[in-house]
Amino acid sequence: MHRRNLSILALAVLVSAAAGTPLHRSAKVAVAPGSIEGTISYTGTPPKMRPIDMAKEPTCAKQHATPVMTESVDARPGNTLADVVVYVSAGDQGPAATQTVVYDQKGCQYVPHITALEVNQPMEIFNHDQTSHNIHPMSKTNPEWNKSQPPGTPPLHVTYAKPEFIPVKCNVHLWMHGYFVVLNISHSSVSNDNGKFSLKGLPPGKYTLTAWQEKFGTQTQEVTVGSGATAKADFTFKAVQY
Amino acid sequence: MTPSSGRHEGTIVGRIFAILVTIITLISTGIFLSRIWWLPPDISQHGSAIDRQIDETMVSSGVLFVLAQLVLAFFVWRFADTNDQRKIKTFPGGATPMVVVAIILVGAEILALTLVGSRVWASIYVTAPDPNSLTIDVQAEQFAYYFRYPGPDGKFGALHPELIDASSGNFVGLDPANDTAARDDIVSASLVIPVNRPILLQLHAKDVSHAFYVPELRIQQDFVPGLVIPVHFTAIRTARTEIVCTQLCGLGHYNMRAYLEVKTDADFQKWLNEQSAQ
Numbered sequence: 001m002h003r004r005n006l007s008i009l010a011l012a013v014l015v016s017a018a019a020g021t022p023l024h025r026s027a028k029v030a031v032a033p034g035s036i037e038g039t040i041s042y043t044g045t046p047p048k049m050r051p052i053d054m055a056k057e058p059t060c061a062k063q064h065a066t067p068v069m070t071e072s073v074d075a076r077p078g079n080t081l082a083d084v085v086v087y088v089s090a091g092d093q094g095p096a097a098t099q100t101v102v103y104d105q106k107g108c109q110y111v112p113h114i115t116a117l118e119v120n121q122p123m124e125i126f127n128h129d130q131t132s133h134n135i136h137p138m139s140k141t142n143p144e145w146n147k148s149q150p151p152g153t154p155p156l157h158v159t160y161a162k163p164e165f166i167p168v169k170c171n172v173h174l175w176m177h178g179y180f181v182v183l184n185i186s187h188s189s190v191s192n193d194n195g196k197f198s199l200k201g202l203p204p205g206k207y208t209l210t211a212w213q214e215k216f217g218t219q220t221q222e223v224t225v226g227s228g229a230t231a232k233a234d235f236t237f238k239a240v241q242y
Numbered sequence: 243m244t245p246s247s248g249r250h251e252g253t254i255v256g257r258i259f260a261i262l263v264t265i266i267t268l269i270s271t272g273i274f275l276s277r278i279w280w281l282p283p284d285i286s287q288h289g290s291a292i293d294r295q296i297d298e299t300m301v302s303s304g305v306l307f308v309l310a311q312l313v314l315a316f317f318v319w320r321f322a323d324t325n326d327q328r329k330i331k332t333f334p335g336g337a338t339p340m341v342v343v344a345i346i347l348v349g350a351e352i353l354a355l356t357l358v359g360s361r362v363w364a365s366i367y368v369t370a371p372d373p374n375s376l377t378i379d380v381q382a383e384q385f386a387y388y389f390r391y392p393g394p395d396g397k398f399g400a401l402h403p404e405l406i407d408a409s410s411g412n413f414v415g416l417d418p419a420n421d422t423a424a425r426d427d428i429v430s431a432s433l434v435i436p437v438n439r440p441i442l443l444q445l446h447a448k449d450v451s452h453a454f455y456v457p458e459l460r461i462q463q464d465f466v467p468g469l470v471i472p473v474h475f476t477a478i479r480t481a482r483t484e485i486v487c488t489q490l491c492g493l494g495h496y497n498m499r500a501y502l503e504v505k506t507d508a509d510f511q512k513w514l515n516e517q518s519a520q
Contacts (some may be wrong), residue, residue, distance in 0.1 A: 054431075
């Protein structure tokens with residue numbers, strides 16, 4: 001809805017620019033975009049991640065010097081959490097995301113473990129392993145599918161039309177898990193190895209931010225972004241061991 | 243083409259066929275006798291009985307096979323001349339008694355092999371496991387095996403299929419939050435066992451039928467959804483070998499395998515301790 005209004009506005013700007021009127025975009029957006037940064041952390045004891053035995057898939061096992069661990073709670077030093085999706089759940093939608101999201105199957109893992117994308121944003125799914133994978137995003141709102149990718153097959157081209165948190169598994173390697181977080185906005189970020197996230201290019205205004213962790217659920221908070229300013233928003237999840 | 247040249251050609255074709263049948267019979271018998279393609283060396287206590295039984299079956303069916311092929315070759319050679327003047331001899335009473343006699347003969351052979359062989363099979367599969375066996379719970383699923391050890395407390399935690407969550411590594415559905423016996427359970431993707439100790443496997447399937455096949459152990463047993471199937475054995479040599487699924491179970495069937503590691507007692511304890519620490 002918001003986007004449609006923007007397009008109408010843009011059309012109006014173009015028409016009026018053609019008509020020689022002084023109204024144009026830069027004049028309207030006289031303020032500089034701001035950003036939001038923050039850290040995701042946890043209190044309590046997070047569940048123990050377990051080493052994954054990939055012995056049955058030697059071409060993958062040999063890619064890892066130390067065993068790969070399960071990734072459902074990616075606890076990092078300083079009680080921070082990686083792989084938490086932070087997104088604008090109320091506020092500016094942002095421009096439509098057009099850059100292609102790359103999702104890789106490498107070393108019998110999904111890389112990245114979690115990817116956030118916008119509805120209709122193109123995604124390419126690669127298999128860079130010497131073994132067949134069968135990627136199975138278990139969507140409920142969007143059409144569900146699973147596709148085999150033998151080694152050397154070209155990437156799959158995928159888009160999702162509706163927002164949804166989609167768990168992804170491999171039908172061949174049952175330790176392989178990930179998430180497609182399909183959002184109806186482009187302002188999203190996944191916390192990095194230090195538990196930090198940042199959302200850039202936000203027009204000044206009020207925002208509701210939501211942080212989502214696959215085991216601990218969601219948290220929200222209100223943030224106000226000033227012109228050209230960087231607002232802080234930290235989230236703390238309560239970890240449970242079991 | 244004159245009748246005489248037709249007879250001549252028939253004789254040649256018949257003799258070539260007789261020679262080919264003889265050659266194929268001798269080569270295939272030679273392959274079996276030389277054991278070029280044979281089972282891998284046995285590492286189990288009961289395996290020698292199976293091997294003896296396989297030998298007996300192979301010898302008895304092999305002798306019959308060689309005799310039948312050579313008789314076939316002889317008759318083709320002897321009667322390849324298409325001499326239509328000869329009186330045709332038939333089995334007494336015609337085709338029906340011949341088929342009945344053949345069925346009885348072949349049936350008797352198969353029945354005899356079954357009765358003799360089932361004694362060996364039963365001595366392995368239909369006997370009680372050693373009470374001091376190390377019990378390991380085995381879950382087969384598309385397309386992997388998971389082996390569960392009771393951990394230091396010696397007790398298996400209860401299984402709650404609704405709690406299965408592969409993304410967290412809870413492959414079998416343990417409930418460590420409420421079930422203290424489950425907290426120290428060790429779940430491994432490889433079957434690691436101590437040598438010379440009786441092992442009791444409890445096989446159960448999460449989804450469809452699978453199989454547990456280790457040629458070196460001379461064991462092949464299906465998993466059946468809804469059943470817990472016990473299998474017991476003792477490995478008498480340290481080894482590292484493959485466990486494969488031999489029951490077509492879906493897309494990734496070809497890729498369904500795990501490793502069996504037979505370790506010395508000390509190495510096994512070390513492995514257990516490492517697993518407990520994880």
